[in-house]
Amino acid sequence: ARPPRSRSIKPEFWSDEKLSKISLQARLLYIGIWGSADDAGTTKGHPVWLKSQIFPYDDFSLKQFEAWLGELIKMRRIVSYEVNGEKYFYIPGFTKHQKK
Numbered sequence: 001a002r003p004p005r006s007r008s009i010k011p012e013f014w015s016d017e018k019l020s021k022i023s024l025q026a027r028l029l030y031i032g033i034w035g036s037a038d039d040a041g042t043t044k045g046h047p048v049w050l051k052s053q054i055f056p057y058d059d060f061s062l063k064q065f066e067a068w069l070g071e072l073i074k075m076r077r078i079v080s081y082e083v084n085g086e087k088y089f090y091i092p093g094f095t096k097h098q099k100k
Contacts, residue, residue: 007034018075025064026071029054033078033089041094045080045087 009031013019019027032054036043044050051065069089072078078089 007031007037009034019077022071022075023068026068029065029068030072030077033072033091034094037089037091037094039095041091042088043091045082045089050089 013031019030033043033050036050036053047062047066047069050069051062055065069078073080076092078091081088081090
């Protein structure tokens, strides 16, 4: 598998009123998930792995990380699903906003 490509953060991200309703940490996590996503907008959905990819040097609990994921899931900015027992996240609209 190829490593993820560089991703762009559009200026509209910062003024998205819906995103302003979730924690700052969940917003930063959302950006981090873009960086771990493949070109189709999917990434591994194992919280331990994802935390190690996005916040390798930060000291907070896995429970806290999962709470931030929950904020994004509740807002439907990421969708959790499974294939053959493996967990993944999908970012709706990803391909519309990111170029290959």
